Amino acid sequence: MQVAIDERLGLLTYKNDHETHIKLRKEEVCSKDCKDKACTFLCPAEVYLWNPAASQLKVQYENCIECGGCRMICPWDNIDCDWPRGGYGVAYKYG
């Protein structure tokens, strides 16, 4: 379903900051402890991608549409998702 989300995100206007507003508190929690990787399913902008080869959770913060759901989804409370700095991030034209 990668196409479905890429096309959708392609419709949006972003002003991306050079630094991420989403941090993983401990990377090893994602690679070792977390079983079902709910964030990779439930994030509506596919910010979170699991790379099994590298055993690493990739955080594509540039995709974020700022719903804040990941803060509640992670059972390990391992996602530190703040707002982008003022004026940055997604800017809806319709909303």
Add this chain to the structure above:
Amino acid sequence: MPEDIFDAVVVGAGPCGTACALISAKGGANVALMERGEYPGAKNVQGAVMYTKMLADVIPEFWKDPTCPIERRVMEQRMVLTHGAQDWTSFSYRSEKFREPPNCFTVLRSKFDQWFAAQAEKAGANLFSGVTISEIMRANGSISGVKTSEGEELASKMIVACDGVNSIIAQKLGIIDEWRMDEVAMGVKEVLSLPKEKIEDRFNVEGDEGVTIELFGGITQNMLGYAFVYTNKETLSIGVGCKLSDLRRNLIKPYDLLDFAKKHPMISRLIKGAKPVEYSAHLIPEGGFNSMPPLYGNGYLIGGDAAQMINPTHREGSNLAMASGRYAGETILEAKKRGDYSSATLSLYEKKVKGGFIWSDLWGIRDLESNIEKDHSVFEVYPRLINEAMYHHFTVDGRTKKEHKKETIKMFLKERGLLKMMRDAWRLKSAVA
């Protein structure tokens, strides 16, 4: 940024914050309205249906202002119970009484919020866009202002948290922690462009008349939530919202659920050929009454989504936000008059909330969602049984009406049973009564 001391810093230029800033500025208070988006509405997502009464309480006869970005006045509201893609049962109400003034109307929030904030500015509020708050400043035990993430300080006698479902201000004030997954729903939405004539034909409307459609049951794969289609001038808003805990349980991608809804024959024909112009997602606070934080304290108030003021059974939220924003604005004026911004004066806000529809309505449905969560099957069983009952009602196949009726009753008793139905009626009664 100005050097003087604000009477209030209002955080978030949505329906709550803007109503608050407008009312308090109009009454002579010196208020700052802070918005983290590049412009008001840049971060805001809603269906969106706005209710006239609560906006008219802030801006009388706003609908006569040609610059007010009303998309369509809602003349007709449809509710649809879906079971699979095979059958669905609809109920709709249309009335001329909803014309002038409209009971509610559709908007696109990005445009609406910019207009609304401009009205607050006209009333004298100071709007600062593209600013996030990093710190709440305190002096001598009370709130003395806010610090922006750029390090600038704004001195203020009080603050009002209207910063939405993920209220950073409420967290910094220490009055809420993080919401649980069962206290919020996730909504995903698309705006689809469709020529005006096609909207008129497909939805049986003319001029600026509009229709809202809400769909329940199979369309959300029986999760607690609904799908919607709202008509705008030359676009349609289509979306689906479900409890985050339900999505988590089923591990369904929110946009897959949206695609699923778009393929339903009830919707697919309405949106055929329509071109997506925007995709969005947002959380909806659904904890309601039982999740509401304390509404006031020394030097602060909290309203709207940040205070869980949503009535999901009636798809209301922005109107609760506007009413609470107005109460907050009136409370700022009273605090200014008394020269007291402590909880003694700010408790007036809670009195206003308790005295109006917000408190009563949220109290009425306080246990509804937790009741439904006790037995998820209601969102599957009833749409199925009701559709089966309608099938028997309309089918002419040589059997007598008595036989059809008997079979319908037998089916209800077998599938649900009398005791369970009585229990369901008791649990769900607040959704309708």
